[in-house]
Amino acid sequence: MPYEWSPKQPDAAPQWQLSLWPYRSLLRKDFVLFIGATALLVSLPLITVLGTAVLWALLPFFAMMIAGLWFALHVSYRRGEILEEFTVGETQAALVRHNPTGDRQEWKANRYWVTVHMHPKGGPVENYITLRGGDREVEIGAFLDAAERLALYDDLKRALRPV
Template sequence: MSENNPKPEREEELPDLDRPFFSAVLTPHRSLGPTGFMILMCVFGVVCFCAGVLFLRIGAWPVFGFFGLDIALLWFAFRLNYRSAQTFEEVVVSRQEIAVRKVGPGKKLQEYRFNPFWVRLTVKRLEDEGVVKVSLVSRGETVELGNFLNPDDRTSFAGAMANALAIAKAGGV
């Protein structure tokens, strides 16, 4: 008995409709790393301590405590900043779906899924700044992407996302 539909020689030759062809993980940039933070805190601490000792010597001892409070507030502000730096957005595009996963501070998770044929990419540009807003719009739902990126990175991502969306709407790679 012969087969009417010959089987491909290898299974890898079959196109996988759900395989993503575009994937991006967007993370906020922080210019001060852990080593720089420690250096900054040590320098700030030495300056505050020396100034506090001067005030202590002239009899204004309560000021010494306020310099310690300044150090604590600066440390707390940087801790909050580094905590917010743990946010990221993951965008995955396949022929069948666009998946957006946003992870915020405290591991707060939001997931969005779109059909590439029904989604529209909107890019807002300002002449002075470049791309200021990138979002996906589908059936009344809008998801902004990369709000924490600088304008150059946002411009690069908008171009890559527009290309990926065009490929998905054309039927794949």
């Protein structure tokens, strides 16, 4: 699951904290291997034209293809650098979202009034989860897939039960 509950510490200020992030199927360390393997496989047909003028005509297109692939994966990584931290203390609950652009979005509410809601079909994604507290309703985990949001919803319902 691309989220993690922090262990409860007896004397810590927050009772618990939940960190969420988008799932990454291609890790950063595998990025170099993928680009290298792709370049190697695509360059195999170029062996037949080695030493001819055709190689020089095809080489710029080969370089543009590798550069385009690298750029597309880099943009995908930048858009996926989202971190949501949901912290619940004795009296207050706070959700902080760190966006890829570097800005932060914060939401705070009285823990007693915080409720979790799931919108199975009405939200922008299936099983859309929101937190409602005070006068605002905020989304949480919109980047997770539908099954992960179901599991998150159950975990949040259990964790936000009145003490």
